[in-house]
Amino acid sequence: MNVEAGKPISIGICGLGTVGAGTLALLKDNADEIRMRLGSDLVVNRIATRTLEGKDLEGVANTSTDVFDVVNDESIDIVIEAIGGYDPALEVIKQALANKKHVVTANKALIAEHGNELFEIANQNKVVLAYESSVAGGIPIIKALREGLAANKINWLAGIINGTGNFIMTEMASKQRQFGDVLTEAQKLGYAEADPSFDVEGIDAAHKLTIMGSIAFGIPLQFDKTYTEGISQITPEDISYADELGYCIKHLGIARRSEKGIEMRVHPTLLSKSRLLANVNGVGNAILIHGNKVGATLYSGPGAGAEATASAVVADLIDLARHIQSGAQSSVYPALGYRDMHEQISVVDIEAIEAEYYLRIPAVDRVGVMAKISNILQEHDISIEAVIQKEAISETVPIIILTHSAEEKRLNQAIAAIEALDDVAGTINRIRVEPFHGEAE
Numbered sequence: 425m426n427v428e429a430g431k432p433i434s435i436g437i438c439g440l441g442t443v444g445a446g447t448l449a450l451l452k453d454n455a456d457e458i459r460m461r462l463g464s465d466l467v468v469n470r471i472a473t474r475t476l477e478g479k480d481l482e483g484v485a486n487t488s489t490d491v492f493d494v495v496n497d498e499s500i501d502i503v504i505e506a507i508g509g510y511d512p513a514l515e516v517i518k519q520a521l522a523n524k525k526h527v528v529t530a531n532k533a534l535i536a537e538h539g540n541e542l543f544e545i546a547n548q549n550k551v552v553l554a555y556e557s558s559v560a561g562g563i564p565i566i567k568a569l570r571e572g573l574a575a576n577k578i579n580w581l582a583g584i585i586n587g588t589g590n591f592i593m594t595e596m597a598s599k600q601r602q603f604g605d606v607l608t609e610a611q612k613l614g615y616a617e618a619d620p621s622f623d624v625e626g627i628d629a630a631h632k633l634t635i636m637g638s639i640a641f642g643i644p645l646q647f648d649k650t651y652t653e654g655i656s657q658i659t660p661e662d663i664s665y666a667d668e669l670g671y672c673i674k675h676l677g678i679a680r681r682s683e684k685g686i687e688m689r690v691h692p693t694l695l696s697k698s699r700l701l702a703n704v705n706g707v708g709n710a711i712l713i714h715g716n717k718v719g720a721t722l723y724s725g726p727g728a729g730a731e732a733t734a735s736a737v738v739a740d741l742i743d744l745a746r747h748i749q750s751g752a753q754s755s756v757y758p759a760l761g762y763r764d765m766h767e768q769i770s771v772v773d774i775e776a777i778e779a780e781y782y783l784r785i786p787a788v789d790r791v792g793v794m795a796k797i798s799n800i801l802q803e804h805d806i807s808i809e810a811v812i813q814k815e816a817i818s819e820t821v822p823i824i825i826l827t828h829s830a831e832e833k834r835l836n837q838a839i840a841a842i843e844a845l846d847d848v849a850g851t852i853n854r855i856r857v858e859p860f861h862g863e864a865e
């Protein structure tokens with residue numbers, strides 16, 4: 425396919441929810457700017473959406489309710505999969521690639537869980553599956569990792585990569601709002617996933633981390649090996665105790681190269697309030713990436729919402745349009761940025777990581793309890809960095825402990841031993857601390 429500048433590029437959109445409608449609107453609003461950059465128009469020639477009623481489809485020549493009409497339309501050069509979810513989105517992408525159409529998708533679940541197979545189909549058909557909008561909304565993080573930082577060996581990356589979760593945590597911390605109330609607002613604003621448990625339980629962030637980790641470290645996509653913990657266990661008390669110790673709590677995705685392999689983990693994290701990531705609020709996303717030559721670089725911006733996501737979708741369309749104009753006979757680059765993947769580097773089991781920990785222990789207000797707890801920590805070779813003992817709440821008194829770095833397996837054993845004490849009433853809340861030791865921002 426070789427389209428000279430000036431000749432329009434024909435686009436088909438499957439799905440007209442937040443992403444599809446946002447993309448259509450952006451293509452109209454910024455048509456002049458895009459034409460100037462590209463020398464051609466991006467023309468939406470066909471849209472398929474579940475219901476046509478009430479949709480603004482002005483200027484679109486062909487509309488239908490069957491997404492496969494888009495995929496099988498010979499005049500379409502690039503298909504945008506904006507359906508979301510798995511079914512029929514997976515089949516739509518496979519069919520479009522098999523029909524030798526380039527595909528743009530914001531569907532992180534599909535890329536994270538089926539990307540290895542989809543990229544293979546794209547390669548076989550000499551077309552590109554582009555997915556910039558699948559991670560961190562409007563932030564061009566895929567291009568940063570795959571192109572801008574391509575000269576570096578990546579040491580680690582850490583990011584706030586779920587806008588809904590960050591919005592909830594920010595509102596809870598700054599305005600003492602209730603979790604459910606903030607979540608409803610995030611849904612109304614179009615930030616939350618159709619199933620908001622994906623946001624709250626960390627699955628959405630794990631999809632995004634899986635994708636970034638694969639590009640950063642050249643390993644195949646392995647969503648099932650990404651450790652995932654959500655924010656639903658975080659209480660206002662934890663937020664306030666962390667604050668007292670000089671920390672805030674953020675839901676982070678962390679991918680790190682260690683001697684044991686690649687750590688891939690999503691969980692609530694204590695972060696010193698002086699860190700840049702600690703000051704990313706609301707629906708904002710931010711990713712800090714440490715390359716061995718460049719050092720740390722920070723990318724921040726809106727991580728969700730119609731216009732931010734559309735900005736990334738259309739950036740991919742423009743890339744692909746340039747690719748089509750160039751007449752290239754193969755993909756511009758391998759989908760994950762590596763021609764040879766480091767298949768032998770394994771993902772580290774969460775019990776094998778080393779971290780610092782915040783522990784909130786519901787202790788019975790009795791003489792000697794603190795000594796018993798510190799003995800158990802000492803027996804497990806875990807050293808204490810700070811302790812706060814709060815006022816008794818009914819029968820129990822919360823003891824807050826910050827530990828120095830320890831292996832998670834040992835920490836779990838110590839937690840089990842402390843929970844088994846008669847002097848401890850209930851479960852211990854444990855939150856990992858990210859100190860970024862020796863890894864200056």
Ligand code: HSE
Pocket residue numbers: 558560561585586587588589615616617623628727728729
């Ligand atoms: N639900 C996602 C978020 C949308 O809140 O970040 C963007 O992926």
